[in-house]
Amino acid sequence: MYKVVIVLSIFFLGCFTSFSQNSPANYSFEIKGSVTGKENRAPISGVRVTTSSGGYTVTNGLGEFKIKAFIGDQLRFESTEFQTVYHRIQGDDDVDVLVQDYVQEVKSNTDIEAQSTIRSISFTDSASYYKKINIDKSIDFVTKAISEIGPRGDKKALAKAYTTLGEIYQYYKQYDLAIDALTAALAAEKSTKTELLLATNYLLQQEFLNAENSYTKVLKKKGISNVEKIQAYEGLGDAFQGLKRNKSAIENYTKGLDLAKTSGISSKITDLNSKIGDALVADDNIEKAQVYYGNSLQLSKQQTPQRAVQEKEKVADFYNQQNQFDKEVVLRKKSLEDLKALQQPTARVVKNGPVGINSDSISSQRIKYKIGNAYLLQQKYDEAIPFLEESIKEANDDDDLIVQKDATRKLSEVFEYKGDFSKAYETYQKYVALVDTLYIRKEQEISRAARFNREITTKQNRISGLEKERELYQSKFDLALTSEQLVERQKWFIYSLVFGIVLLGLTTYFFYRSNRQQKLANNLLALKSLRSQMNPHFIFNALNSVNNYIAKSDERSANRYLSEFSTLMRAVLENSEEDFIPLSKEIELIELYTKLEHSRFADKFEYTISVEEHIDVEAYDIPPMLLQPYIENAIWHGLRYKDEKGFLKIDLKAKAKDVIEISIIDNGVGRKKSAALKTTHQKMQKSKGMGNIKKRIDILNDMYKDTVDVFITDLYEDGTGTKVIFILKKR
Incomplete structure (x- = not known):
């Protein structure tokens, strides 16, 4: 055990007494200092510095630190290099800690690796501290933690660093990066906690099959705790629900519920009753679902006020779907009372939504909007108006544009119904x-x-x-x-x-x-x-x-268009991270996109999409979103300017063995006339868009050996019409 001597450099300057008397106890200020060896003044990095009021930092490579503190706070200096040191703050003077017998030199590779491991763990702890505060600092600390681990570095420390990185990415909803980090952590060292985190991120990324496999592996492990088993059963139920296998979801939720009851874990008993209700609703077993929702409502009263509000609002949504508006209103009014009891400046509770779906928070204005909507659906217009007006006012004060917009539209409908x-x-x-x-x-x-x-x-x-x-x-x-x-x-x-x-x-x-x-x-x-x-x-x-x-x-058309557009966007986003996707998926995408554009310009063109029967579209891969920009150009810059109705033909036919030809043909005004009609801004935008496509094709051809070729010509000799030919080779 090292002997420790603390030398405090404190300058009184004749006014310390008056400063202590005049400074309030709750005034925070920044303390600076350093930690060094007494013999050779060698700086000690990676020392954990904490205050009794909750402050935390570590010393840098020069042994220096800065930390917020109050008068009367106790500073704590921790490191494996010396015995823990304490110091009471009496003023804002610098604090210098000298550690006796600290030797900077190390005598063996084992010592070097041990020091690196200590610093790595310290950096990882700092990353965890900053996770919800500052993502830049948090990731920088993880980077330092990984860089500290040498070629023979501690695998456990490396796994901890990558697990922390996965948690950071999960918190900021970067689930694909979280999956990569957690996979790297498991490669360094196996851990049930990390495996559960990985499965959770597969759920959040909506990779339900991977989530199912991960949770199943955890359940097959020996020696895991009941808490981990309950988490795995619950996660497996979530995965099956994502896969629309409702009965399997109910089966696993029930296993988790039984184990939670046996173990006396009340919070999970509430959660799993609620999730069984969700799965039963999805399975059209409404009567039985009401029983489980009733259980979860009753059990949530024993949980935190926030959890009780979550469950009331969830069950109220269920009553709304079943047109049981009276029950819905009663529950939502109780939720308003619970929110007031929280005594927060802006009462807001995070909503427990389905896995992988970003759910809005529960707020007073949102609940009042839903109560007003329930009264509207019952044609109780006079009761609906005050709730909608209060919702609009509170949403405006809270800068909640979504609720403000929705409540304003409903209020307009109420006034219209009232005449x-x-x-x-x-x-x-x-x-x-x-x-x-x-x-x-x-x-x-x-x-x-x-x-x-x-x-x-x-x-x-x-x-x-x-x-x-x-x-x-x-x-x-x-x-x-x-x-x-x-x-x-x-x-x-x-x-x-x-x-x-x-x-x-x-x-x-x-x-x-x-x-x-x-x-x-x-x-x-x-x-x-x-x-x-x-x-x-x-x-x-x-x-x-x-x-x-x-x-x-035209709200109806907008709603219909948005519904189809959301389907298209889901397909686009699912494919956006891939270099290549099956040709069948690209065909589905362009069919949906062309249908959407035709709904807008039905008077401008008709279209056909044909595929030769003997072409195996599943055997070919194509870069995602490659055909859509050319179809967009054909419609927006060719057919849209045509006086009479035109046509758009999209054909796929075999050209040779393992080679197909995709043609996009329109009889629009042609490229030359279209260019003359465009504004300067439009010309720049098109050039940029087509340039991006050309760059993508060049990069992919370089990586995958000339898979795609594109040729663009005029359809007719007079310059009208456009013909785009894609030559696609099997990879």
Whole structure:
């Protein structure tokens, strides 16, 4: 055990007493200091510094630290290098800790690795602390933790770092990155906790088959706790519900419920009763579902107020779906009372939604909107009005545009049903203005999300690079160890010659592999960037179509278009991360997209999509969203400007063995006239969009050996019409 001596550098300057008397006990200030060895003043990094009021930090490479503290706080310095040290804060002077007999030099590789492991664990702890506070700091600490682990580093420390990284990505809803990190953690060391986290992220990513397999593996393990078994049964039920296998979901939820009752875990008893109710509703067993919802409602009263509100609102939604509006209103009014009891400035509770679906939080304005809607459905207009008006006011105060928009639209409907058309029109105008504001905000959110994803990708690339370096160092270390064993058995000259040749070959190989991996990484990053540019462009054009219906007050068409558009977007987003998808999926996508565009421009064109019968579309792969931009150009820049109704033909036919030809033909105004009709902005946008497609094709052909060729010509000699030919080869 090291002896410890603390030397405190405190300067009084004749005014310390007055400062202590005048400073309130609850005034926080920043304390700076350092931790060094007494003998040689060597700085000690990775020391955990905490305060009795909850502050936390670690010393940097120079042994320095900064931390917020109060007068009277107790500082605690912890490290494996010395016995834990305490210091009471009496002022805002610097605190310097000198550790007696601390020796910076280490005597063996084992000591070096031990020090690296200690620092890595310290960095990982810091990452956990900052997880919900600052994602940049949190990921930076994980990066430092991984970089500290050498070629023979502690696998447990490495697994802990990657597990923490997975938790960070899960918190910020980057589930695909969380899956990669947790997979890396399991490769370093197996852990039931990490396996459950991985399965949970498969659920959140809606990869239900992978989730099912992961939870099943956990249940097959021996020696897991009852809590872990309950989590696995619940997760397995969620996976089966995602797969629409409701009976299997009920079976696993019931197993988890029985075990929770045996173990006395009350929170899980409530949750699993509620989830069994969900599965029974999905299985059309409404009467039995009501029994389980009744159980969950009763049990939630014994849980926290927040949990009770969650369950009331969930069951109220069920009553709404069953047209039991009186019961719905009673439950929601109780929820309002519970929210008031929470005594928060803005009462808000996180909603327990289905796995993988982003659910809105439960707020006072949202509950009042739903009560007003329930009264409206019962034609109790006078009762509906005050709830809707209060909902609008509270939503405005809370800057909740979604609820404000929905409540305003319902209030307009109430006034219309009551015959007060002037108020109905006035309220509807407010609704239209809110829709415009919400549209602008959604565009901003899309832009922020894209920027956030780019920043996350940059940090993840840094972590991936560190892991590759670590693997390379591991290989070099193993090679050096092998060479040392050979020296003992062979003559040095012969061994030196052989070792030199081997080392040269390995160096060449690693250099070649590194170059290939770097080129592949660059190509993948470029593809991801191009896809991220195409998706917002595609979404923006589709939302313009919705906005057009809204501007015409054609709500029914807007709703129908949005429903079909959401189906299309789901398919686009599912395929957006892939370099290639089955041709059958791309055909489904363009069929849906062309149908949507035809619904807007039915008077401008007719279309046909034909596939030769003997073509096996499942055997071919194609880059996602490759055909859609050309179809979009044909409609928007060719057929839309045509005076009479035109036609659009999309044909797939065999050209040779393992080669098919895809043609997109329109008899529109042609490329030359279309270019003359465009504004400068439109010309720039088209050029950019077509340029992105060309870059994608060039990169993919470079990576996969000339899989796709594209040719564009005029359809007729007078320059009208356009013919786009894709030559697609089987990979």
